[in-house]
Amino acid sequence: MMELFVTCEIGGRLVALPAKDVVSVIELDDIYPVPLVKNHVLGMAAVRSLPLTVVDCRLSLGLPVMEESSERSPIVKLGEHQYALIVDRVDDAIEGEFAPDAQSLPLGNNWAKVCSGTVETAHGPALVIDVESLILGETANAA
Amino acid sequence: MDDLLADFIAETREMLEAIGGEIVAWEADPADMARVNSIFRFIHTVKGNCGFFDFPHLARLSHIAEDTLGEVRAGKRQADRALVDAVLAAIDRIGAMIDQVEAGEPVDTDQDEALFKALRSLGPEREQATNNPPEALLPSVLPPLAASEPEAEVSHEAVAPTAAPLARSIRLPVPLLDRVMSGVSDLVLARNDLSRTMFKAGANPQLEGPFDRLSAILNELRDAVTKMRMQRIEALYNSMPRLVRDLSHELGKEVQIAFEGGDVELDREVIEMIRDPITHIVRNAIDHGLESPDARQLAQKPRAGRLTFLARQAGNRIILTISDDGAGLDVDRIARKALDTGLISAGALQNMTQQQKVDLIFLPGLSTADAVSAISGRGVGMDVVRANIEKVGGTIKVYTKRGRGTEFELQIPLTLSIISALMVSVGKMRFAVPLSGVEEILQCNTKDIEYTNIGDCLMFTFRGQRVPCLALGKEIGANNEPVGQTHKILLMRGAAGVGPFALAVEKVLNNEDLVIKPISPAIMDAGIYSGSSLLDDGRPILMLDIQALAMRAGIALEDKATEPNAQTAQGLAHLKEQEEAGEEQERRRLLIFTGYDGRQRAMSMPLIMRIDELPRSTIKREESGDHVVVNGELRQLCALPCDAVMPEKVKLLRLSDGDNLLYYAVQDLHEVIALTGVVTPVPDDTSIEGLILHEGSALPLVDGFSLFANSHMEAPIAAVVPRGKPVCKIPQNDPWSARMLRPLVEAAGYRIAAEDERAVDVAIVLDHEISATNEISGASSYLHIFSDPNEAVASQKGIFRYDRTRLICALRDLRKRESA
Numbered sequence: 035m036m037e038l039f040v041t042c043e044i045g046g047r048l049v050a051l052p053a054k055d056v057v058s059v060i061e062l063d064d065i066y067p068v069p070l071v072k073n074h075v076l077g078m079a080a081v082r083s084l085p086l087t088v089v090d091c092r093l094s095l096g097l098p099v100m101e102e103s104s105e106r107s108p109i110v111k112l113g114e115h116q117y118a119l120i121v122d123r124v125d126d127a128i129e130g131e132f133a134p135d136a137q138s139l140p141l142g143n144n145w146a147k148v149c150s151g152t153v154e155t156a157h158g159p160a161l162v163i164d165v166e167s168l169i170l171g172e173t174a175n176a177a
Numbered sequence: 178m179d180d181l182l183a184d185f186i187a188e189t190r191e192m193l194e195a196i197g198g199e200i201v202a203w204e205a206d207p208a209d210m211a212r213v214n215s216i217f218r219f220i221h222t223v224k225g226n227c228g229f230f231d232f233p234h235l236a237r238l239s240h241i242a243e244d245t246l247g248e249v250r251a252g253k254r255q256a257d258r259a260l261v262d263a264v265l266a267a268i269d270r271i272g273a274m275i276d277q278v279e280a281g282e283p284v285d286t287d288q289d290e291a292l293f294k295a296l297r298s299l300g301p302e303r304e305q306a307t308n309n310p311p312e313a314l315l316p317s318v319l320p321p322l323a324a325s326e327p328e329a330e331v332s333h334e335a336v337a338p339t340a341a342p343l344a345r346s347i348r349l350p351v352p353l354l355d356r357v358m359s360g361v362s363d364l365v366l367a368r369n370d371l372s373r374t375m376f377k378a379g380a381n382p383q384l385e386g387p388f389d390r391l392s393a394i395l396n397e398l399r400d401a402v403t404k405m406r407m408q409r410i411e412a413l414y415n416s417m418p419r420l421v422r423d424l425s426h427e428l429g430k431e432v433q434i435a436f437e438g439g440d441v442e443l444d445r446e447v448i449e450m451i452r453d454p455i456t457h458i459v460r461n462a463i464d465h466g467l468e469s470p471d472a473r474q475l476a477q478k479p480r481a482g483r484l485t486f487l488a489r490q491a492g493n494r495i496i497l498t499i500s501d502d503g504a505g506l507d508v509d510r511i512a513r514k515a516l517d518t519g520l521i522s523a524g525a526l527q528n529m530t531q532q533q534k535v536d537l538i539f540l541p542g543l544s545t546a547d548a549v550s551a552i553s554g555r556g557v558g559m560d561v562v563r564a565n566i567e568k569v570g571g572t573i574k575v576y577t578k579r580g581r582g583t584e585f586e587l588q589i590p591l592t593l594s595i596i597s598a599l600m601v602s603v604g605k606m607r608f609a610v611p612l613s614g615v616e617e618i619l620q621c622n623t624k625d626i627e628y629t630n631i632g633d634c635l636m637f638t639f640r641g642q643r644v645p646c647l648a649l650g651k652e653i654g655a656n657n658e659p660v661g662q663t664h665k666i667l668l669m670r671g672a673a674g675v676g677p678f679a680l681a682v683e684k685v686l687n688n689e690d691l692v693i694k695p696i697s698p699a700i701m702d703a704g705i706y707s708g709s710s711l712l713d714d715g716r717p718i719l720m721l722d723i724q725a726l727a728m729r730a731g732i733a734l735e736d737k738a739t740e741p742n743a744q745t746a747q748g749l750a751h752l753k754e755q756e757e758a759g760e761e762q763e764r765r766r767l768l769i770f771t772g773y774d775g776r777q778r779a780m781s782m783p784l785i786m787r788i789d790e791l792p793r794s795t796i797k798r799e800e801s802g803d804h805v806v807v808n809g810e811l812r813q814l815c816a817l818p819c820d821a822v823m824p825e826k827v828k829l830l831r832l833s834d835g836d837n838l839l840y841y842a843v844q845d846l847h848e849v850i851a852l853t854g855v856v857t858p859v860p861d862d863t864s865i866e867g868l869i870l871h872e873g874s875a876l877p878l879v880d881g882f883s884l885f886a887n888s889h890m891e892a893p894i895a896a897v898v899p900r901g902k903p904v905c906k907i908p909q910n911d912p913w914s915a916r917m918l919r920p921l922v923e924a925a926g927y928r929i930a931a932e933d934e935r936a937v938d939v940a941i942v943l944d945h946e947i948s949a950t951n952e953i954s955g956a957s958s959y960l961h962i963f964s965d966p967n968e969a970v971a972s973q974k975g976i977f978r979y980d981r982t983r984l985i986c987a988l989r990d991l992r993k994r995e996s997a
Contacts, residue, residue, distance in 0.1 A: 066606070068703065068706075069654055070654065071702055072699070075702075082367070083363065085694070085696075085717045115696075
């Protein structure tokens with residue numbers, strides 16, 4: 035079955051976010067830092083009078099932060115709350131077939147925890163990200 | 178059908194509640210036809226509604242009760258005690274049946290025959306049944322009727338066309354209301370966002386008109402939505418007369434009940450949540466507080482005890498006091514009980530102040546009732562009352578005087594959906610602090626503050642109270658700056674598990690009413706935030722969970738009231754300081770403000786009931802004086818110069834001397850200070866009590882006395898220079914006397930006598946206390962004060978309360994006589 039995905043790059047790797055989780059892709063204005071939260075939670079932002087929690091996906095995966103960050107951020111909704119994800123680059127919206135084969139691959143510890151499978155794209159295979167575990171950042175070290 | 182049924186249940190309950198007061202009033206005056214009519218209408222409505230559903234028993238009961246009342250209305254019967262009791266019992270049964278209907282239980286029908294008989298037998302067959310004692314109402318006493326008589330078609334008296342006009346209303350589920358409220362607040366945020374975007378895009382006159390219109394509508398809408406949740410506290414008062422009636426009958430006590438401030442509005446939900454705790458307090462007051470009529474007579478009190486409810490608004494909180502004039506709490510017995518049950522240790526008890534012993538009643542497991550009665554002392558103690566009040570963000574305090582009575586003071590937030598918060602900042606970060614937790618805001622360089630380090634903990638001493646001090650910057654890891662001169666200190670109230678503490682922040686920005694929304698788990702994770710909101714400028718702000726912050730920092734000062742066992746040397750010192758602090762509370766608290774003449778002044782805090790912000794249009798300026806329309810009433814307004822330029826919303830201080838209201842216009846409000854020095858009198862200016870020293874400059878302190886005096890009559894100039902210190906006793910527990918008389922008497926050079934001081938030079942007695950004058954046997958002379966000028970004239974020696982000149986002259990004459 036074909037599904038829609040938003041592809042982007044995190045830490046130089048191609049990933050795909052299930053489109054059903056993505057509300058929109060927007061440019062963030064100011065990010066207001068929030069003390070005492072986990073390292074990968076950069077703070078709060080407001081877009082069109084909606085509060086967002088801003089999460090840096092690189093830090094969430096325990097990867098080094100690249101100098102380049104995309105100006106545009108995918109906004110995902112989890113329960114009642116909306117999150118802005120900071121990634122290297124937002125690519126495209128694609129249609130592809132989800133393959134739940136991630137468990138059989140030696141992806142590396144952090145990736146394995148946030149990934150539910152793969153999808154084939156024009157640029158090769160992309161890891162399909164489980165947004166919830168990415169945001170929880172269980173792999174990230176506490177600040 | 179289910180909806181209809183739910184409406185029926187809700188409507189009947191609402192009517193039951195509203196009618197409670199009517200019933201008691203009817204009983205007091207059974208000849209009052211207006212009451213009979215409204216009770217009749219209620220029963221008639223219930224009967225009519227039953228027709229839609231299949232509740233034969235309920236229909237029958239209401240039918241019979243209606244007949245009985247119908248006869249009273251027609252003059253065929255007299256409403257005597259037995260009849261009133263029977264009708265009351267019928268109304269109670271209606272309430273009970275409604276509960277069963279709601280719970281889906283079958284309505285039990287077997288116990289009502291006696292009631293039917295009581296209602297009827299007092300009716301047509303009255304002659305045979307007059308000997309039935311009222312106890313006949315008890316179902317067990319009477320054998321059930323063998324067969325119910327076939328019901329005759331009773332003439333259906335049409336409901337009187339004079340039925341009181343009811344405001345049309347509909348019932349809505351609370352979640353829907355919440356959705357509308359949150360929708361409107363989102364709309365406001367979206368509007369603000371649009372306004373910013375428009376501003377960035379540059380001026381476009383074509384858009385401005387429609388936008389302003391949109392804005393105005395939205396503001397109105399927001400006001401209306403806020404009001405939707407509000408209800409007058411009368412809704413709570415209404416159920417009290419019935420409760421008090423039942424309890425006093427049962428306990429053989431006579432109780433008068435008085436209400437004040439019924440027009441104070443608060444959140445419907447809050448009203449419902451405080452209903453149970455208040456009922457409990459009332460039960461206690463009647464059961465344990467008020468003495469029996471005979472005992473009262475022995476104590477030279479009126480036979481009927483008095484229960485007084487007083488509600489007033491102070492900012493975004495409602496202060497509700499429930500006081501009785503009963504025997505007061507037996508502090509020693511409470512202490513003994515706490516000791517016996519092992520709640521506190523003997524050592525701890527020894528070091529307790531009187532007030533702390535009184536506060537022991539809030540301990541779980543403490544009940545002073547020796548015999549468990551049906552009314553109170555059933556294990557639901559004051560600890561539960563306190564917990565319930567605290568659940569809605571309120572506080573409860575108790576004051577008691579042996580032989581004089583007990584007073585419970587409840588402070589309750591106006592609403593649960595909007596939280597008044599103080600914006601504070603650390604570096605570039607801003608946070609909101611719930612205003613309800615903030616006792617006071619202090620400048621760090623205030624002279625009275627002392628700092629000491631105990632280990633790594635910074636302690637902060639102010640007015641004899643030593644509390645730990647947290648630097649917000651350090652707590653959140655933003656910086657490691659020591660608390661310095663530029664910091665502001667928020668003195669935080671203690672709450673469950675956390676003692677009072679001080680929070681140092683870099684800046685206090687302003688206060689705003691915020692609609693708080695839940696925050697994402699990722700942020701909740703930090704453990705010190707309770708919610709978030711968006712400010713008008715579009716930036717998000719987090720609300721600090723003060724209690725969590727304090728606990729995280731390791732502040733868990735043993736709360737004396739909850740854990741009196743944990744008495745340490747430090748706790749002991751703390752106690753002693755609290756003792757001192759208690760004395761310090763005698764110090765006057767003053768609000769600094771800027772008037773419309775641009776000058777800064779100070780106003781005595783106890784005078785200020787609340788601060789209102791009213792639209793300019795409500796202010797009526799006339800040659801004869803300024804007035805303001807508040808809740809449809811015209812009130813005097815002062816301190817507004819002729820050339821004053823007022824903003825759209827005008828800040829007004831609502832002042833009260835206990836009886837009269839007065840509004841005072843202010844341009845800007847500053848801080849609240851405690852008067853440390855003396856008030857230097859300025860003989861030439863009667864509008865001020867004198868000058869006080871504040872931050873190195875002299876500030877005039879507004880004389881509340883002359884304010885109120887001028888609103889009644891011309892007050893001539895009277896200069897007073899204090900000389901000796903004779904002692905004057907003024908009426909206790911009287912707001913006018915505390916707010917008005919005390920400063921005046923002190924200014925006239927008297928020392929105010931302590932409450933139990935007997936040998937005084939002068940005693941001032943209010944008109945309604947004159948009969949009790951002989952109580953104050955030690956005074957060498959008296960002054961009688963009247964609140965009505967005519968009475969004052971009539972009594973020859975009396976003085977009208979706002980006749981400042983005579984009052985001062987009299988005080989001066991007496992002093993001369995004393996010293997001579």
